[in-house]
Amino acid sequence: MSAESLLPHHHLPPDSLAELAHGEGGPATVDLLRAAEHSRRLLLLRMLDDATDLGPAWDLLSAAQRRAPSVVDDLLIYPQTGMWLATVLRRLRGTPQQDEPPLRAVVGHFSALAAVAGLRAGLDFAIDVPVRHGRVPLPTLGCAVLPTTEPWGTATVRCENERALVEASGATVPVPLRSEAAGPGWHPARRLAIGPPDRRLELVLDDVDPYRTYPEPTEPSPLSEEAAQQWRQLLDQAWTVLLREQPGTAEAMRGGVLSLSPTSGGERFRPRSVSSADAFGGMEASKPDDPVELAVTLVHEFQHSKLGGLLHLTPLLSNGDADGTELWYAPWRDDPRPIAGLLQGIYAFVGVTRFWRTHRWATGTRSAMPHFEFALWREHLARAMEQIHLHPRLTPLGATLLGTLRDHCAQWLQEPVPEAPLALARLCAADHVARWRAHHLRPAKSAVEEAVRAWLGGADGPPGSLAAEPEVVPEPAVRGLDSVAILVRYRLAADDDQQTPEEPEKTAARVAGALTGDALLAAGDAAAARHAFLAHIAADPDHPAAWAGLGSALAAAGTDRQAAHILRHHPERARSIHLALLRTTGTPPDPLRLATWLGSSPA
Amino acid sequence: MEPSVAAVESSMVDLAGVSLEALRSIDSRVLAESVQELLHGIDHPLASVSDYRNTDSPD
Numbered sequence: 001m002s003a004e005s006l007l008p009h010h011h012l013p014p015d016s017l018a019e020l021a022h023g024e025g026g027p028a029t030v031d032l033l034r035a036a037e038h039s040r041r042l043l044l045l046r047m048l049d050d051a052t053d054l055g056p057a058w059d060l061l062s063a064a065q066r067r068a069p070s071v072v073d074d075l076l077i078y079p080q081t082g083m084w085l086a087t088v089l090r091r092l093r094g095t096p097q098q099d100e101p102p103l104r105a106v107v108g109h110f111s112a113l114a115a116v117a118g119l120r121a122g123l124d125f126a127i128d129v130p131v132r133h134g135r136v137p138l139p140t141l142g143c144a145v146l147p148t149t150e151p152w153g154t155a156t157v158r159c160e161n162e163r164a165l166v167e168a169s170g171a172t173v174p175v176p177l178r179s180e181a182a183g184p185g186w187h188p189a190r191r192l193a194i195g196p197p198d199r200r201l202e203l204v205l206d207d208v209d210p211y212r213t214y215p216e217p218t219e220p221s222p223l224s225e226e227a228a229q230q231w232r233q234l235l236d237q238a239w240t241v242l243l244r245e246q247p248g249t250a251e252a253m254r255g256g257v258l259s260l261s262p263t264s265g266g267e268r269f270r271p272r273s274v275s276s277a278d279a280f281g282g283m284e285a286s287k288p289d290d291p292v293e294l295a296v297t298l299v300h301e302f303q304h305s306k307l308g309g310l311l312h313l314t315p316l317l318s319n320g321d322a323d324g325t326e327l328w329y330a331p332w333r334d335d336p337r338p339i340a341g342l343l344q345g346i347y348a349f350v351g352v353t354r355f356w357r358t359h360r361w362a363t364g365t366r367s368a369m370p371h372f373e374f375a376l377w378r379e380h381l382a383r384a385m386e387q388i389h390l391h392p393r394l395t396p397l398g399a400t401l402l403g404t405l406r407d408h409c410a411q412w413l414q415e416p417v418p419e420a421p422l423a424l425a426r427l428c429a430a431d432h433v434a435r436w437r438a439h440h441l442r443p444a445k446s447a448v449e450e451a452v453r454a455w456l457g458g459a460d461g462p463p464g465s466l467a468a469e470p471e472v473v474p475e476p477a478v479r480g481l482d483s484v485a486i487l488v489r490y491r492l493a494a495d496d497d498q499q500t501p502e503e504p505e506k507t508a509a510r511v512a513g514a515l516t517g518d519a520l521l522a523a524g525d526a527a528a529a530r531h532a533f534l535a536h537i538a539a540d541p542d543h544p545a546a547w548a549g550l551g552s553a554l555a556a557a558g559t560d561r562q563a564a565h566i567l568r569h570h571p572e573r574a575r576s577i578h579l580a581l582l583r584t585t586g587t588p589p590d591p592l593r594l595a596t597w598l599g600s601s602p603a
Numbered sequence: 604m605e606p607s608v609a610a611v612e613s614s615m616v617d618l619a620g621v622s623l624e625a626l627r628s629i630d631s632r633v634l635a636e637s638v639q640e641l642l643h644g645i646d647h648p649l650a651s652v653s654d655y656r657n658t659d660s661p662d
Contacts, residue, residue, distance in 0.1 A: 006633065007616040007617065007618075007633060008616070008617040009612055009613050009614065009615060009616055009617055010613040010615045010616075010617050011610060011611065011612055011613065011617075012610060012611040012613070013610050014607070014608050014609065014610050017608040017609075017610070017611060018608050021608060035617070035619060036613065036615060036617075038618070038619070039615055039616060039617055039618040039619065040615065040641065042618045042621065042626055043615070043616070043618065043634065043637055043638060043641055044641060044645075045623075045626070046626050046627070046629070046634065046638075047638055047641065047642075049627060050631065058623065058627070061623055062622070062623045062624050065622060065623055066622075072623070086644075086645060089645045090645055090646075093642075093645065093646065277644070278644075312613075312615065312644070313611055313613040313615060314611040314613060397608065397611070400608055
């Protein structure tokens, strides 16, 4: 018997595992995951204490724990504390090597945590904490601003008789302990309580903790009061949607959504959000277009948190003899993903698909958008799961989880969706995978050379060797594989607002990575899209999206069936052989003639 | 019929109710197995971050 077996271990009962395998998880299950995260944080803290000198901060935190245990529990489970613990341990273990911020500032964050605990527990103390570019972040409490130009320094947090101060550089900033009011040199963290008292979501709108961004920390960036008010309002409305339409999920979220950190980026219909298993319950999110988009983001990132928590307790994939180089198609990403990342995406989008499944009937509107979203994500999910559901690296629990989610998706695929949004969803799903293939797959060089010889020799069809499985060769700079779906959303939103759709070129210019042909395709003008994609290829023969888009346009127009088939299912062949022929002869072959030839029976 | 799911007994020790003072005094051999598991997650950070839709951070 090992010494460790003398201590109790975390345990997940069958009921909780079954909930999680369904992509769900009620409050009791989330409580179990959260309790395990609490143990994990303590273990990481012990590892840190063993690895470096934490100075007087440990004693201050201990004293605060004796006075007010819940204060320290809240700080330990705070998502950014988890991110910091992982970051500092990685720094100490040499991954990654970096000069900034200096290690003393990273380790010193522990003193800032201890200071907050001391302040909240009502202790009298003084402790030195890091100054970062003139700011002193005190996690969950706020941020003092000091008149210093030094990038990295030290300030003292002092508390006597419930009067708290941050002192440095000859300046003193009072820290209000009884209110969240801003003061001279003080920016308070905003603790939001959203919704009715009995179903309230309490979370921190975090704009000050350096570890609120994942995985790299960033300096405090206080929101204006106006921006914070907009977030409050959006969260309030999103929470109303979730309480009404996803009450079970919302109830579980109350124990598992702890912070939201506003982040930059994102464009219309392309929100940006990030979570990390190191920061259970935390999320970064760009400002959403509307409350429904924010509700979807909350659902999505909560799914990641739950799966991250589960993975901290038990693996879903064995390490086996995996070399880590196997990459897969992830319908929600531009880049090929390893199986672990694909599994995370599947779990998150099960939540998203479930949301739209309910929302499309809950709104009472005649909008086609929710039907489109449901139909699109179920198609994407099915394709993603089909790739890996029999993967040998899945553990028995991983196989059960994926099998259960796949069964759900199979049922969802049977549910009726109005014809127009269904057709658009199928167009977008097929177009996305075709673009991904055109960018990231390469037929074998020998097969391409054989095809070039066959074409130039006047063979009736391509060589059989082209049918071999292509190689995944990631193109790192690819962006906007979802352009047609984004443009469809523009179109559906215009329909909802009873606006006259603008010129396709104008809409395409609004969407990063979109081509004019994409906008024409989304607008339903397949003939014009065909013409536009051929023009794209004439101008730039090595334009993967144009090859895939041409396939979508031909399929939508119902013409050039052989060419449409090859460009929808194997656009990488057309792209590679067209380029090889251009290099060999100096003259580009006719794209449609080449694609038709590639789509004919092998010679 | 749904497949049955067996309970999971994690290798992570349950430290509920353990104070910081007590945490510091636990024999490191008692925590060795849990710590070893955690080190894997620390040394392989790319497996832990996930993005929504098209962004440039790793999963």
